[in-house]
Amino acid sequence: MLEVNRVRAGYGAINVLWDLSLTIREGExxxxxGPNGAGKTTLLRAIMGLIPLSQGDxxxxxxxxxxxxxxxxxxxxxxxxxxxxxxxRDMTVEDNLTxxxxxxxxxxxVAHNLARVYELFPRLAERRRQLAGALSGGEAQxxxxxxxxxxxxxxxxxxxxxxxxxxxxVQEIFGILERLKAEGRTIVxxxxxxxxxxxxxxxxxxxxxxxxLLSEPAPRVDLQRLHDLYFAR
Amino acid sequence: xxxxxxxxxxxxxLVGGAYALIALGLALVxxxxxxxxxxxxxxxxxxxYVAYTAESQFGLNPLASIPFALVIVCASAVLVxxxxxxxxxxxxxxxxxxTFGLGIILTNAVLIVWSANIRSTSSAWLQDAVVLGxxxxxxxEVVFFVxxxxxxxxxxxxxxxxxxxxxxxxxxxxxDAAKLMGIDPVRTxxxxxxxxxxxxxxxxxxxxxxxxxxxxxxxxxxxxxxxxTVLAGIxxxxxxxxxxxxxxxTESLTVTLASSALQELAGxxxxxxxxxxxxxxxxxxxxxxx
Numbered sequence: 001m002l003e004v005n006r007v008r009a010g011y012g013a014i015n016v017l018w019d020l021s022l023t024i025r026e027g028e029x030x031x032x033x034g035p036n037g038a039g040k041t042t043l044l045r046a047i048m049g050l051i052p053l054s055q056g057d058x059x060x061x062x063x064x065x066x067x068x069x070x071x072x073x074x075x076x077x078x079x080x081x082x083x084x085x086x087x088x089r090d091m092t093v094e095d096n097l098t099x100x101x102x103x104x105x106x107x108x109x110v111a112h113n114l115a116r117v118y119e120l121f122p123r124l125a126e127r128r129r130q131l132a133g134a135l136s137g138g139e140a141q142x143x144x145x146x147x148x149x150x151x152x153x154x155x156x157x158x159x160x161x162x163x164x165x166x167x168x169x170v171q172e173i174f175g176i177l178e179r180l181k182a183e184g185r186t187i188v189x190x191x192x193x194x195x196x197x198x199x200x201x202x203x204x205x206x207x208x209x210x211x212x213l214l215s216e217p218a219p220r221v222d223l224q225r226l227h228d229l230y231f232a233r
Numbered sequence: 234x235x236x237x238x239x240x241x242x243x244x245x246x247l248v249g250g251a252y253a254l255i256a257l258g259l260a261l262v263x264x265x266x267x268x269x270x271x272x273x274x275x276x277x278x279x280x281x282y283v284a285y286t287a288e289s290q291f292g293l294n295p296l297a298s299i300p301f302a303l304v305i306v307c308a309s310a311v312l313v314x315x316x317x318x319x320x321x322x323x324x325x326x327x328x329x330x331x332t333f334g335l336g337i338i339l340t341n342a343v344l345i346v347w348s349a350n351i352r353s354t355s356s357a358w359l360q361d362a363v364v365l366g367x368x369x370x371x372x373x374e375v376v377f378f379v380x381x382x383x384x385x386x387x388x389x390x391x392x393x394x395x396x397x398x399x400x401x402x403x404x405x406x407x408x409d410a411a412k413l414m415g416i417d418p419v420r421t422x423x424x425x426x427x428x429x430x431x432x433x434x435x436x437x438x439x440x441x442x443x444x445x446x447x448x449x450x451x452x453x454x455x456x457x458x459x460x461x462t463v464l465a466g467i468x469x470x471x472x473x474x475x476x477x478x479x480x481x482x483t484e485s486l487t488v489t490l491a492s493s494a495l496q497e498l499a500g501x502x503x504x505x506x507x508x509x510x511x512x513x514x515x516x517x518x519x520x521x522x523x
Contacts, residue, residue, distance in 0.1 A: 050409065050412070050413075069412075069417070070412040071412050071414075071415045071418075072415075074412070074413055074415035075415040079413070080413050082409075082413065086407055086409065086410040087407075087410070088402070088403050088406040088407055088410065088411075089406060090402065090405075091399070091402055091403065095399055095402075098399065099399060099400070099403050099411075099416070100414055102400060102414045102416050103415040107396070147414070151415065
């Protein structure tokens with residue numbers, strides 16, 4: 001459903017993605033793994049239009065997203081749950097979640113979706129009136145995920161959800177991702193923690209230096225080979 | 234002596250209403266765009282002169298001129314926004330130069346159209362005395378103070394409950410994250426300029442109705458609004474309200490106890506004193522920014 005076709009993108013004069021192509025299939029969890037600096041986050045930013053493509057195209061359900069503004073792509077049904085959370089620190093938890101439903105077509109479902117998010121994350125229900133800036137890292141990650149779900153996206157992009165979290169919290173977050181997978185959602189998971197990513201994924205892409213090194217269904221992945229490729233220079 | 238001090242506290246409180254409206258507009262635009270609109274006081278001044286023309290040419294009560302002020306000032310605010318939004322690099326710094334220049338242009342346009350004469354309202358109804366126990370004021374001061382409170386309340390409701398108000402806060406909190414929510418920051422910036430224009434319109438008519446206006450006033454108002462915004466701790470709405478009243482009271486106490494020549498200086502002294510004791514402003518306290 002989401003097609004990345006020979007995409008080249010980067011930051012100013014520094015190019016990061018080199019003619020990258022991949023396909024995200026509906027209802028699957030696609031894991032994108034790779035070492036630091038491989039361009040995983042850059043790929044997600046390019047999909048969301050936060051950085052421009054210098055070449056190639058990205059299409060959702062056949063509609064090209066290239067050249068479109070980030071807010072228009074978000075309204076089109078792609079939600080990015082950003083690395084480092086990026087919550088609205090000076091707003092309450094509930095206002096943060098509500099902003100996820102900003103697009104006109106999503107506003108009618110606010111009450112229903114809020115209730116769903118609070119059911120997924122009971123901890124956020126307890127803290128709904130607190131400022132998001134006062135939350136722990138794990139709670140902020142929950143806000144970011146909940147906020148992403150408020151838009152009822154057709155594709156959920158999740159960037160390094162385990163980054164900087166305590167192991168218990170990582171387990172909890174992956175438990176939630178597990179549930180979202182069971183609901184049949186389309187998820188793209190960028191993760192450095194290979195084991196966690198493999199435990200959840202239907203399909204695995206390994207990136208290095210802005211290119212795809214490996215692209216396989218998760219059950220066929222040979223861990224030894226994956227690690228050799230991962231650490232190869 | 235006690236009555237004099239009480240009276241100047243009261244007058245300061247009343248003038249603080251208009252100051253608060255001006256400062257809230259400045260703070261709102263600063264929040265969404267991270268720019269300080271140095272032409273903001275001139276927009277207020279423009280509203281004041283619209284009220285003057287409406288009264289002297291068409292015999293309208295200043296209160297009735299508010300809709301006209303709204304149209305003209307909001308259109309000017311949009312124009313300022315369109316110019317500022319053309320800045321591509323280093324917007325924070327370059328916008329200072331641009332809006333400073335726009336302020337000078339507006340001041341001189343006012344000078345050409347309305348001349349340098351000092352103007353004030355001739356409405357007897359607005360200038361009637363209102364007595365509240367031992368305290369005196371003009372009716373206009375009370376009317377516009379109540380109106381300012383209502384507008385500040387409306388702004389608070391808008392920022393905390395409406396979709397666009399919350400979007401304005403989201404953009405000021407984290408621009409990239411706001412875009413990811415499907416919020417168009419350009420439209421949000423425009424909205425914040427228009428809302429600042431609405432606040433400036435009412436403040437301008439208030440100042441015309443309860444005080445005297447002349448073309449150089451715009452600049453002084455920008456400085457007052459800036460002082461209040463920084464006093465408040467940038468981004469704090471209760472801080473702005475308190476800061477505005479504090480500035481009003483300081484000015485009126487200075488006039489009562491010392492000399493009206495020191496009025497402008499008093500604001501600056503207050504500004505330095507507060508920042509010396511509380512570098513983050515009154516309400517900026519423990520907040521972490523970023």
